[in-house]
Amino acid sequence: SGSIPDRTYRFEKTPEYWTGWILAYLQWRLGESFEDLLHVVPFDALRSLYYPWHEASEERVARLVCDMAKKASRQTKLALARKKLKKTQQDLAYESGVSLRSIQMYEQRQRNINEASVTSVRAIAKALHCNIEDLLEPVFEYKETNAA
Incomplete structure (x- = not known):
């Protein structure tokens, strides 16, 4: 009977699956x-972290992304909204x-x-x-948690 699946097969998480999970x-x-998130670290840039970061904890990846966000030179949302119009x-x-x-x-x-007057x-x-x-x-501020 060929209906029993091969138990040695392990489903590997693809880079795309991992990227979605991390997002x-x-x-x-x-x-x-x-x-x-995607404005600061585009999907392809995040997916390119799969090797070697898929073996790291989500926390380490979160810390890495916050560091990347601080260094990323990107237009402000104000500039983008103004230019769109x-x-x-x-x-x-x-x-x-x-x-x-x-x-x-x-x-x-x-x-x-973010610190401007509401008016x-x-x-x-x-x-x-x-x-x-x-x-x-x-803000992309990484705050340590008490969790181990």
Whole structure:
């Protein structure tokens, strides 16, 4: 009877499976959206970590991704939202009532938009037809847990 499966066969987790697993773990562990995670570490970049990182703990991978996120040179969500609507920084300053200098500093990360006044961020979000949350920058802060 050939219906009994070969017991020596072990299902190997593919790099894609591992990448999905790690993404889900990172979303849970860091509290960041898939969109923000993939903006910082694109799927292919994460999958390229499979060797040798698939043998490491999820915690070690989370720490690695946080380090990568801090070093990644990427555009701010503000800059991306503004460019998507084909607005200049000057347009945005005029429409939001927030100074051009402030907008430039947020986009160049010389000032943290997450620490800006709610009034300013609300005005910018309104001018860009988005939610305040869509403009806040992901933190990617790795915090040690008490778990072993």
